Amino acid sequence: xxxxxxxxxxxxxxxxxxxxxxxxxxxxxxxxxxxxxxxxxxxxxxxxxxxxxxxxxxxxxxxxxxxxxxxxxxxxxxxxxxxxxxxxxxxxxxxxxxxxxxxxxxxxxxxxxxxxxxxxxxxxxxxxxxxxxxxxxxxxxxxxxxxxxxxxxxxxxxxxxxxxxxxxxxxxxxxxxxxxxxxxxx
Numbered sequence: 528x529x530x531x532x533x534x535x536x537x538x539x540x541x542x543x544x545x546x547x548x549x550x551x552x553x554x555x556x557x558x559x560x561x562x563x564x565x566x567x568x569x570x571x572x573x574x575x576x577x578x579x580x581x582x583x584x585x586x587x588x589x590x591x592x593x594x595x596x597x598x599x600x601x602x603x604x605x606x607x608x609x610x611x612x613x614x615x616x617x618x619x620x621x622x623x624x625x626x627x628x629x630x631x632x633x634x635x636x637x638x639x640x641x642x643x644x645x646x647x648x649x650x651x652x653x654x655x656x657x658x659x660x661x662x663x664x665x666x667x668x669x670x671x672x673x674x675x676x677x678x679x680x681x682x683x684x685x686x687x688x689x690x691x692x693x694x695x696x697x698x699x700x701x702x703x704x705x706x707x708x709x710x711x712x713x
Contacts, residue, residue, distance in 0.1 A: 529561050529571035537567055538605045542596060544589030552585065554602050558627030560585060581624040599627050609634045616640040622647045658712050665696050671710045678705045 531537075532555070540552040550562040553571070560583075563571035576585045576598060585596045603617040606629045614634040621631055622643075635643065644650060666674070677683055677690060678701070687705075691698045703709035 529563075529568050529573060531568060532557055532559075535559075536606075537561070540596070540601055540605070542589075542592075542601070544587075544592045547590055548587065552587075554598060554605065556602075556606055556629040558583075558598070558602070558629070558631075560598060583625055583627060599624075599632055602627055602629060603632050603634055607632060607634055611636075613637075618643050622649070665700075666694060666710075668710075668713055670694060671704060671713050674701070674704055675710075675713065 529537075536556045537553045538555075540554060545551070550564060551567075552560065552562050552574075553567050554560050560574045560576055561567055561571040562574055574585065576583045578584065579595060579597070583598045585598060585601075586594045587596065588594050599619065600617050613636045616635050616637060616639075618633055618635050618640055619626055619631055620633055623631070674690065674694065677685065678687075685693075687701045688698055691701045700709060
């Protein structure tokens with residue numbers, strides 16, 4: 528039996544292969560998931576699901592289909608209207624992957640998703656940690672300043688590959704220094 532929360536709305540999950548399963552599944556706008564046979568409120572059972580890369584998922588063994596359903600995506604399909612066909616991604620507005628309340632979910636474009644991820648507290652903390660790192664680095668700050676000077680020269684006579692070999696790092700490291708992804712604070 529499922530105890531309905533105040534103002535809670537349940538909708539049945541419809542996905543490829545759902546008819547072949549013994550139980551039906553439903554999600555609520557509050558982010559809960561349940562399995563049931565006929566009546567969710569009378570015989571339903573609240574499920575906790577699984578975690579996949581921090582997201583709440585439901586793993587179902589369906590014929591000829593992948594088993595994992597990401598609940599936030601399924602909820603957005605059921606409860607939220609897509610603004611356009613470009614809005615293919617679902618984000619958690621508060622950056623908390625387990626907060627699947629429908630008010631916390633939003634359809635976004637790829638660019639909006641990338642921008643949203645850059646504002647994540649975890650991403651900001653990681654960038655701060657990396658910026659203050661002093662151990663385990665192959666290059667020093669003075670070497671990076673020299674490299675940036677060389678890379679910014681319009682008519683340089685050394686390739687990025689040669690520069691990488693000279694400093695004992697990968698070409699990708701050089702490209703990341705050039706773009707500011709690595710060592711952006713220098």
